[in-house]
Amino acid sequence: MILAVEGLDGVGKTTVSRLLAARLNAAHVALPPPELLLRTTALLRRHDSLARYLYYLSAAAATDVVAQSGVLVVADRYVASAHALHLHVAGEAAQILRDLPLPAPTLTVYLTADEQSRRARLNGRATPLDPFEKALNDSEPFRTAVARRLRSGPNTHVIDTTGHAAEDVADAAVKIWDRVVHGGRDASTEH
Numbered sequence: 001m002i003l004a005v006e007g008l009d010g011v012g013k014t015t016v017s018r019l020l021a022a023r024l025n026a027a028h029v030a031l032p033p034p035e036l037l038l039r040t041t042a043l044l045r046r047h048d049s050l051a052r053y054l055y056y057l058s059a060a061a062a063t064d065v066v067a068q069s070g071v072l073v074v075a076d077r078y079v080a081s082a083h084a085l086h087l088h089v090a091g092e093a094a095q096i097l098r099d100l101p102l103p104a105p106t107l108t109v110y111l112t113a114d115e116q117s118r119r120a121r122l123n124g125r126a127t128p129l130d131p132f133e134k135a136l137n138d139s140e141p142f143r144t145a146v147a148r149r150l151r152s153g154p155n156t157h158v159i160d161t162t163g164h165a166a167e168d169v170a171d172a173a174v175k176i177w178d179r180v181v182h183g184g185r186d187a188s189t190e191h
């Protein structure tokens, strides 16, 4: 099973998903996992590149391979991110990729944060902004389209992180997970 954590850059996905994986005794798999990290060719770096879309979807398929082995996976971004971030990639091949029946997560937690704190986190990063981070920073329509896509996906629960510690956000997500998987029984309080 996969519990996906989605959201715009800078909302705290990595911190929260790591805490969640620890609490649920699950594997934490980032998209892409470090061993598949984008080796930047000009083609792959392009914001609107079909190659980049395909690369991220393949990485998502690798996340699913881990889940298929029976391990519970907390995914730090998953298929929904790949589709949403590559909305602008057009053409027949892009359409085929969008229609691929990739495995859906059991639950997706969509994290939001107010725009000011999101930007503050993003600007505080040591690594330079990726083309998508730049585009999301610079283009309000792109950001809105990506956010709308991500938050309206199937089995998606929205958690606003504004003013909350990552531990509290992870607690809230564990409660939702328990409800979804154990049908209302709060398994996290049973042991």
Ligand SMILES: Cc1cn([C@H]2C[C@H](O)[C@@H](COP(=O)(O)O)O2)c(=O)[nH]c1=O
Residues within 6 Å of the ligand: 009, 031, 052, 053, 056, 057, 076, 077, 078, 081, 082, 083, 085, 086, 130, 131, 132, 133
């Ligand atoms: C999932 C995904 C991420 N990205 C970008 C978004 C982020 O700017 C960057 C790193 O993501 P991260 O902040 O979750 O590590 O990768 C894509 O370009 N295409 C994709 O399909």
